[in-house]
Amino acid sequence: MTTDPNSNGKVPADAAASQVAPPPRALPGSGDTQRHVLVALVLDKPGVLNRVSSLMRARNFNIDSLAVSRTDQPDVSRMTITLHGDGVAVEQAAKQLYRLIDVLKVQDVTSEPTIQHELALIKIRATDSTRDQILKVVELSKGRVVDLSPEAIVVEVTGSEGEVDTFLALVRTYGIKELVRTGAVVMSRGSASIEEALKR
């Protein structure tokens, strides 16, 4: 960052009031990035997922995860979008989402108390010598064995992204044959409801 008054050509000479060169203008979206969670309620219409993902791509927002599901309202779907960016950039993403005709409500729940869970299915390589150890780790991690076969164990784990990451780190040494994660789904704590706020 430069504060040289001459860095900007001829401005100071023209400026009647200020003799001190101002600092350069901040570029929107250039601040420190962090993980944000957006919850979007959208009309359940054909192509709405395409609209959302196309917009995020076109506007240069990089989605970490995206989970879509029905809600208790028949024509409304819910999207949970996690992405990285500074506050201004994520606010811009939310505002761009609002421009979509099918988007009803967008909320950045990053700073709110929330429950954030995802579900992962992990197919772990298992042999007679490792099976018991794996089952122990699964038990201690509150995972659930959903399929057992001579050479593999399929485990279901739910929890925050961090909890799932921790479990994966623990079993990676045995060999992960296959992994699927749903991406985070999020709900605010307490009685407040984004769905009720929508009642129209």
Next chain:
Amino acid sequence: MTIAKGDAQAPPASEPKTRRSHVPNEGSANAAAIEAARKGMLHEARELHRTRIGADVLCEALLRQGVDVFFSYPGGVILPLYDVLGDYPELRHVLVRHEQGGAHAADGYARVTGRVGVCMGTSGPGATNLVTGIGTALLDSVPMVAITGNVPSALIGKDAFQEIDINGITLPMTKHNYLVRDADELPRVIAEAFHIARSGRPGPVHIDITKDALQQETRAEHPSEADIVAGLPGFRPNTEPHGRQLKLATQELANARRPMILAGHGVLHAGAWDELRAFAEQTSIPVAWTLLGIGAIPEDHPLAYGYMGMHGWKHVNRAIQSADLLFAIGMRFDDRVTGNVRTYAPYARIVHVDIDPAEIGKNVAVEVPIVADAKRVLEALIRMVPATGLEERREYLDQLAEWRRESEGSSWHGSGAWRDGLLSADYVVSRIGELTDHAASYIADVGQNQMWLARYAGFREPNSHVSSGGLGTMGFSVPAAMGAALGRPDREAWAITGDGGFQMTFQELMTLVQDRIPVKIALFDNKKLGMIRQWQEIIYAGNYHSAHLLGPDYLKLAEAFGIPATKASTPNEVDDAIRFAQGVDGPALVWFEIAEEQNVFPMMPAGKGLSDLIEKWGGADE
């Protein structure tokens, strides 16, 4: 009795065909005719002795929306529409020569009228040809409804003849888009499309209709406007300004010593030119404008300061760089306006008014955002802000006036006498402005001609300047002028184009002739891609690859199309040439052979700041 489509049985001889063929030369239908059409547009009232099909619903819906003209090109899957068009003679159909021309014409129509422009095409290539025009409308927030036919719904996804996923193509470049496979949905979809296109921040909406939906028999009724709004819970543009934000704005205005109003396209969209003028006069704040904000205030108004940005006036950019408050209304701090954002208006606090919340804080951080309709904001502020006399700003305004004299008096300012008596483009533009009493519609192409027009024509009226600002679509001028001429038949329509852009879309000359659309074309021929040449001269060390452009003999070309034409190569031929075109009843072309190496100055190189203007280059006396 009704006869179904495709019924082998011929109509009884006692019921002669009531269909009228469409007469193209009758001009735009007037309001009374549209009103009459509204009343009598229902199928029964028209006594059409045949089944009402989707294509009828489309025509009825267009009439309900007040459409009097649309631009289209037929093709296989949209023929069901052409089969019924003869029953709706109030709907003027202009047969363009290329769908892109149709889209630009709808765009030009929308920009001069403030109403929704309509264009159509068939599936596949017809649809993809519309895309450039739809993108142009999106970037400039122009209300447009683009309609395409698509293959029968049973064939969708089968790579049928002339099938393309046009819905997927237009999805990221429209405000909203639809695929309709059922005629019963047409009334709602078309009404929604028009509502979305014109409400809030305007923009293009695309409707793709399958052939079977156009042919399907239907009794679906047209919804009311209230039903439409209720059916779009996710579309509630905010038009009323927030009281607290207005109050903050008044404080900023009260504290400012060197304020500047930056007026953009939003002022024109909102129809807020009177309010803008009143607000400027009440506060004695000078007004600068963006390319698309031209006409928001008459340029001969004492507080009209000038055109800003990359090729804007030096005095305007200088004033912005030293301002302590920018009151930006209906503009979006495009990179052609700000240059390098880091060094943009370094002393200024910013009040930003825009109807689209996503524009706030997108390109520059602002101190006071106001999300609302420009007209509502100005009306409210006029009530809230105390009057400030010109005298109270005397020192500031005197300084601005001095900068302006300096800037306009500089040698690079077009004086009309360029090197060696060659024809200077800015002189031609200023003469067109004068001889049309600044009261025509002026439609720019893209490049040097666009900047010369923006700088030198002297605009007095709102919605009199049409220019592809955002997308920068070469080839825009002539087709957009078709729409502008039909939308505002009370004004002359002058297409200002270069030889590059003209050669992109001059097939529409034949449309001008066939439909007798009186567009006057000012062709600025420097035998170059002028702006390319200018950039190559200044930024690419004179490496003029592909800047030289061969062109035809434009007099012979015009003659072949049947368009009266003349040529001017020296300054003293200019007025006669313009008057010649004005005297022609119908389209006319004037071929201005301008100096080949004239540059548009000043110029802010891309990536540089508003203070880094290049004012001349080399030893040439520009």
